[in-house]
Amino acid sequence: MKAPSFDYVKVQSLPELLGVLVERGDDAKIIAGGQSLVPTLNMRLSAPEILIDINGLEELKGIAVADGYLRIGALTRHYELGRSDEVAAHAPLLAQALPHIAHEAIRSRGTFGGSIANADPAAELPACLLALRGRLVIAGQNGERTVDVADFFHGLYETAIEPEEVLVAAEIPVLGGGERAAFDELVMRHGDYAIVGLAAMAKADGEILSDVRLSFFSVEGKPVLAAAAADAVNGKPLNEEVLQAAQAALENDLDPLSDLYNTAATKLHLARVLTGRVLSKLASGGA
Amino acid sequence: MSDNSTLSELDRPNSYIGRSVPRPNIRRLLEGRGTYTDDIVLPRMAHVAFHRSPHAHAMIKSINSEAAAQVPGVIRIVTGRELAEVMTPWVGVLSHLAGMKSAPQHAIAVNQVCWQGEAVAAVVAENRAVAEDGVELIEVEYDELPVVADMETALDEGTHVIHPELGDNLIFQRELDVGDVDAAFAEADEVVEETYRFGRHTGVTTEPRIIIADYEPAEDNLTVYLSSQAPHMMKNLYAKHLDMEEDKVRVICKDVGGSFGIKVHTYADEMATVALSKLLKRPVKFLADRLESFVTDIHARDHRVKIRLGIKKDGTITGMEFDDLTGVGPYSMYPRTSGIEANQVVVLTGGPYTFKNYRAKATVVALNLNLMCQYRAVGHPIACAIAEGIVDDAARAIGMDPAEVRRKNLIPDDAYPYIANSGLTYEKLSHHQCLDKLLEMMDYDGLRQEQAELREKGVYRGIGLASMIEVTNPSPMFYGAGGAFISAQDGVTVRMDHNGGVTASTSITEQGQGADAITAQIVASSVGVDIEKVRVVSGDTEVTPYGGGTWASRATGIGGEAALRAGKQLRQNIKVIAGAMLQAEPDTLDVQGGTVVDIDTGKERLALSEVGRVVYFRGDTLPKDLQPELVVSRHYVPKEFPFTFTNGIQAFHVEVDTDTGFVKLLKCWVVEDCGTVINPQLVDGQIRGGVIQGVGGAMLEHCIYDDNGQLQNANMADYMVPMAVEMPDIEIAHCSSPTKDSELGAKGAGEAGTCGAPGAVMNAINDALSPLSAKVNNMPFTPEKVLKALGKV
Amino acid sequence: MSTLYPVTVTVNGSPVTRHVEARLSLSDFLRQELELTGTHVGCEQGVCGACTVRLDGRITRSCLVFAVQADGGEIETVEGLSDNGEIDDLQTAFHERNALQCGYCTPGMLITANELLKKNPSASRAEIREELSGNYCRCTGYHAIVDAVETTGRQRQGGAK
Numbered sequence A: 001m002k003a004p005s006f007d008y009v010k011v012q013s014l015p016e017l018l019g020v021l022v023e024r025g026d027d028a029k030i031i032a033g034g035q036s037l038v039p040t041l042n043m044r045l046s047a048p049e050i051l052i053d054i055n056g057l058e059e060l061k062g063i064a065v066a067d068g069y070l071r072i073g074a075l076t077r078h079y080e081l082g083r084s085d086e087v088a089a090h091a092p093l094l095a096q097a098l099p100h101i102a103h104e105a106i107r108s109r110g111t112f113g114g115s116i117a118n119a120d121p122a123a124e125l126p127a128c129l130l131a132l133r134g135r136l137v138i139a140g141q142n143g144e145r146t147v148d149v150a151d152f153f154h155g156l157y158e159t160a161i162e163p164e165e166v167l168v169a170a171e172i173p174v175l176g177g178g179e180r181a182a183f184d185e186l187v188m189r190h191g192d193y194a195i196v197g198l199a200a201m202a203k204a205d206g207e208i209l210s211d212v213r214l215s216f217f218s219v220e221g222k223p224v225l226a227a228a229a230a231d232a233v234n235g236k237p238l239n240e241e242v243l244q245a246a247q248a249a250l251e252n253d254l255d256p257l258s259d260l261y262n263t264a265a266t267k268l269h270l271a272r273v274l275t276g277r278v279l280s281k282l283a284s285g286g287a
Numbered sequence B: 001m002s003d004n005s006t007l008s009e010l011d012r013p014n015s016y017i018g019r020s021v022p023r024p025n026i027r028r029l030l031e032g033r034g035t036y037t038d039d040i041v042l043p044r045m046a047h048v049a050f051h052r053s054p055h056a057h058a059m060i061k062s063i064n065s066e067a068a069a070q071v072p073g074v075i076r077i078v079t080g081r082e083l084a085e086v087m088t089p090w091v092g093v094l095s096h097l098a099g100m101k102s103a104p105q106h107a108i109a110v111n112q113v114c115w116q117g118e119a120v121a122a123v124v125a126e127n128r129a130v131a132e133d134g135v136e137l138i139e140v141e142y143d144e145l146p147v148v149a150d151m152e153t154a155l156d157e158g159t160h161v162i163h164p165e166l167g168d169n170l171i172f173q174r175e176l177d178v179g180d181v182d183a184a185f186a187e188a189d190e191v192v193e194e195t196y197r198f199g200r201h202t203g204v205t206t207e208p209r210i211i212i213a214d215y216e217p218a219e220d221n222l223t224v225y226l227s228s229q230a231p232h233m234m235k236n237l238y239a240k241h242l243d244m245e246e247d248k249v250r251v252i253c254k255d256v257g258g259s260f261g262i263k264v265h266t267y268a269d270e271m272a273t274v275a276l277s278k279l280l281k282r283p284v285k286f287l288a289d290r291l292e293s294f295v296t297d298i299h300a301r302d303h304r305v306k307i308r309l310g311i312k313k314d315g316t317i318t319g320m321e322f323d324d325l326t327g328v329g330p331y332s333m334y335p336r337t338s339g340i341e342a343n344q345v346v347v348l349t350g351g352p353y354t355f356k357n358y359r360a361k362a363t364v365v366a367l368n369l370n371l372m373c374q375y376r377a378v379g380h381p382i383a384c385a386i387a388e389g390i391v392d393d394a395a396r397a398i399g400m401d402p403a404e405v406r407r408k409n410l411i412p413d414d415a416y417p418y419i420a421n422s423g424l425t426y427e428k429l430s431h432h433q434c435l436d437k438l439l440e441m442m443d444y445d446g447l448r449q450e451q452a453e454l455r456e457k458g459v460y461r462g463i464g465l466a467s468m469i470e471v472t473n474p475s476p477m478f479y480g481a482g483g484a485f486i487s488a489q490d491g492v493t494v495r496m497d498h499n500g501g502v503t504a505s506t507s508i509t510e511q512g513q514g515a516d517a518i519t520a521q522i523v524a525s526s527v528g529v530d531i532e533k534v535r536v537v538s539g540d541t542e543v544t545p546y547g548g549g550t551w552a553s554r555a556t557g558i559g560g561e562a563a564l565r566a567g568k569q570l571r572q573n574i575k576v577i578a579g580a581m582l583q584a585e586p587d588t589l590d591v592q593g594g595t596v597v598d599i600d601t602g603k604e605r606l607a608l609s610e611v612g613r614v615v616y617f618r619g620d621t622l623p624k625d626l627q628p629e630l631v632v633s634r635h636y637v638p639k640e641f642p643f644t645f646t647n648g649i650q651a652f653h654v655e656v657d658t659d660t661g662f663v664k665l666l667k668c669w670v671v672e673d674c675g676t677v678i679n680p681q682l683v684d685g686q687i688r689g690g691v692i693q694g695v696g697g698a699m700l701e702h703c704i705y706d707d708n709g710q711l712q713n714a715n716m717a718d719y720m721v722p723m724a725v726e727m728p729d730i731e732i733a734h735c736s737s738p739t740k741d742s743e744l745g746a747k748g749a750g751e752a753g754t755c756g757a758p759g760a761v762m763n764a765i766n767d768a769l770s771p772l773s774a775k776v777n778n779m780p781f782t783p784e785k786v787l788k789a790l791g792k793v
Numbered sequence C: 001m002s003t004l005y006p007v008t009v010t011v012n013g014s015p016v017t018r019h020v021e022a023r024l025s026l027s028d029f030l031r032q033e034l035e036l037t038g039t040h041v042g043c044e045q046g047v048c049g050a051c052t053v054r055l056d057g058r059i060t061r062s063c064l065v066f067a068v069q070a071d072g073g074e075i076e077t078v079e080g081l082s083d084n085g086e087i088d089d090l091q092t093a094f095h096e097r098n099a100l101q102c103g104y105c106t107p108g109m110l111i112t113a114n115e116l117l118k119k120n121p122s123a124s125r126a127e128i129r130e131e132l133s134g135n136y137c138r139c140t141g142y143h144a145i146v147d148a149v150e151t152t153g154r155q156r157q158g159g160a161k
């Protein structure tokens, strides 16, 4: 399990990075925290000719609030996300999700941007971003562009980032009045990727939820919003009947992929259980 | 106490036996200063990586290694055909397992590959990364063959035969029929039956398998550094298959990073490494990295058992019958064979109980999957789980409490010696004492009450019991009688140096269980010195006595007895010398705390360093007819019984989330009787580690193969081992029925935890599910299986 | 042979420079280049935790960092933390409680546990188990490790008063 041979460059500025990306094209691979990439290199599932280390790029760092958005630099480490007051205040969903991501030693290095760019269907952060209606800032030769999260995740490990581009940051609308977050996932072992997970946001007015966003991960090839289930809940006081309607509606929302240990039917069932739990949490004030 | 012989060896003054002495010699490991085999660097050491078959079954048409040979740093590429000229193949059968058959296995496949991961070519290079670069460039053309991956159909008429020369895919079959089972079932009020399945799993030692072979051509010497449990066995096999004089082979085991039965077998890639060293005349290192270890470290379990049990309304079990089927690898593993686990199931199932009508059948078939062999608790987890599972079913059928059914049927504590259905004798067990202690320790009645109350609230908790017996301290009847050079005896040499320090070299090996510590405790106690004065040497065939090593829960019981006998004799020798020096009768003296004392008064007479000084430097002052001997060797092999049985009982308390199928393990209790306990903390460590390994098999661990013989989860992320947070605390108590076969009286304890845990966990889950008329019987019990049992998916 | 890259790091307080291939992991760098073999390698995919070291003050999987990436960084391994006495109490507790058997997981376990106790010496058994849940131990069944960490935490709290 030794990585194949590759060249290495640690870029010092965004223009330098974009230059190397253009020059080396498909032969290049960006490394951020390396917590997803290095295992695939060690297993020789990936063999880039050159590894571009972006850890020196100041442009990709930092957490800030401006113009109603929480901006999280792509190089923000998981642990930084977890201890950020801004994140806790403006995107509590992320703060809730964080302890479920791997383990402390991996959170030391793994980055927010890496997790988004990697687009692992079982990852927590992409689903959170979807529930949070975030947008992604991507830089390329032609400058920066912004992609709405709804258009960002294309499929299994596939995103809107082009090979010669880099993810710079994510921007998340700050928590609105009456907005609540709830998060839950089912894992065999703490820190593993979940069998099924649910990141959810809603506006709450007493027991009545509206603008419900149920973002599932580890169900399909990319995070998915359960619209029909949300519709079943929106604007109604949450009671057993409404919950059951939402759970039933999931059939229309989700087309689960089986995994090594679970059939699609099991995943759907577990998604329903999580829906019940998470909606109850939202109604009762968020976790 | 003037007569020394009345003083038991075990409770001599300052005895360390029975005390939780912290293990000497492990601060090194705590500071990262151990020497595991991977830490060793030899001059000119080359590294090998293997090209491994992606197919489970195929003929090798051609191997093109031209591109690989061009990689800078690649030293040599060797195919199976070339290597076969240096190393002969082997066949994993034992003659006392009647009818067993297997095909010759080569270090590297020659014509036919029989499982995904079998080595096809070796790339030797300057370092491991370059070797892997070479491996990637090797091109092999295969003709795929039908894959035999389903044990249920392996013996069917139309199924492909993996080794046509053997006639069929049957490796071994064993039947046992005692009493009259049909009559027993006729007499029963209820006959319950069930089919249990046990997934394949594997050992996942944290330190992967590793070997460095150093062949030195000038003197034709071979030194092998190996992470292993049985260095003497391997020494013999290297010599045999390389056609060398055995005396020229030395096997050294430095620190071993866990073994659990994984590191006691003859792995083809390790044999290849040794052969490559001979071929290349330089040291060659091989480490089975984590991707390789999953497809090559032996797997275990993978049994399907149909079992029936008859019971009367009063709780008396009348008889039992079962049919066990297990699919092993394409070859029976050498030299211990892949038939022992099934054989153990036949021998052990229902062993704690008094019923006399027993019919058992076990069938072992070959599959194109990775090889299977003995892994911690060999057969026991299956034997225990099927019996305990069906006993709980029977209890439910007649509406009796499971603890009560056990009390009714466990062999009475005064019934020993007792001849089991297997024909083997239990010398002395303590089932009832253990059961009582367990129920009290866990507050069984309290838990039952809590269970009932919680059920009202929709919380489903369950309690599972598992009584068990364990085979330990095997005599030569286990392997030696079958023709394998696997020693059942062990030896210890003790030597006192001039300063009174004692060195003990033992043939048992250390892999973290504390063999060195136990040897030190016994030697210190029996010689009469402080434990700080004892140094233990193990794991080196050149400097330790010949012996079996560490497996089948034998090290303490057998190696410990040898240590006791050697230590005692050294003390006797010291007393004779001291007697001469002091003009005293040796029998009026004793050795305590490193000093020769008067046995009656304890008065200090002579420091051992003084004895040593005189013996080594002033022998001229001793009587002419006294030849002082401060080196003593003693050996021990169990003779009275083929095996020493131990017993114990475990309980698990679980909570099942009936919505998600998740099972939370709340707590575990164990009562164990392993005879004399040398070091309670070490025994408890073995039990706890063993329990969690058993839980792994019951709840998480599974080598998942598809129909094409492809292992689907061959990495550390997808193959789930137990981690800290999901595991419960484990409370332990002991009963003690020492074996009289040895003076020490110690029985084995290394595997008991693993033996009982799966059955206890299963029973606990099924107890929780019982009001919902749901039941699981297919390990590992993933949430999905629980949900299926509940009819929710 | 492919390109060699200079790596200068401070390891256990001492600066070292080596020229290595970019693909050399930090764990192999420590073990092979610097012969600091206390850092163990069990999976090379970040799962087992045996390779855990402290990099720039934070616990990190050394199998998932390339040595070149650590250039300019500060690394502490079990050897260094032993020499400077930082984990002496934890080591003693592990020894007394027999919280190690084969010892292969131990360096990573100690470094992870030490990190937890620095943050939260009064961690409960459940919290200890959770924090150690990324470190695989096949031998002990974890119970004794939790005991040893709990004991050390209590001692540290007592000492801090």
Ligand SMILES: Cc1cc2nc3c(=O)[nH]c(=O)nc-3n(C[C@H](O)[C@H](O)[C@H](O)COP(=O)(O)OP(=O)(O)OC[C@H]3O[C@@H](n4cnc5c(N)ncnc54)[C@H](O)[C@@H]3O)c2cc1C
Pocket (backbone or CB within 6 Å): A029, A030, A031, A032, A033, A034, A035, A036, A037, A038, A039, A074, A075, A100, A101, A102, A103, A106, A109, A110, A111, A112, A113, A114, A115, A117, A118, A120, A122, A123, A124, A125, A161, A165, A166, A167, A168, A191, A192, A193, A194, C045, C046, C047
């Ligand atoms: C044992 C273990 C358990 C884990 N468990 C979880 C878990 O439960 N949940 C979870 O979500 N994750 C988990 N992870 C993954 C971890 O969260 C990773 O840190 C994360 O997924 C990727 O971030 P990274 O910075 O390490 O990315 P890297 O590994 O450096 O990169 C990942 C991919 O993204 C690309 N990339 C990275 N940054 C950028 C960028 N700015 N622009 C464009 N492309 C970029 C890289 O080229 C690469 O293809 C686990 C990892 C390990 C080792």
Ligand code: FES
Pocket (backbone or CB within 6 Å): C040, C041, C042, C043, C044, C045, C046, C047, C048, C049, C050, C051, C052, C061, C062, C063, C064
């Ligand atoms: S070797 Fe790094 S986590 Fe296993």
Ligand code: FES
Pocket (backbone or CB within 6 Å): B206, B257, B258, B512, C099, C100, C101, C102, C103, C104, C105, C106, C136, C137, C138, C139, C140
């Ligand atoms: S002590 Fe062996 S793996 Fe933990």
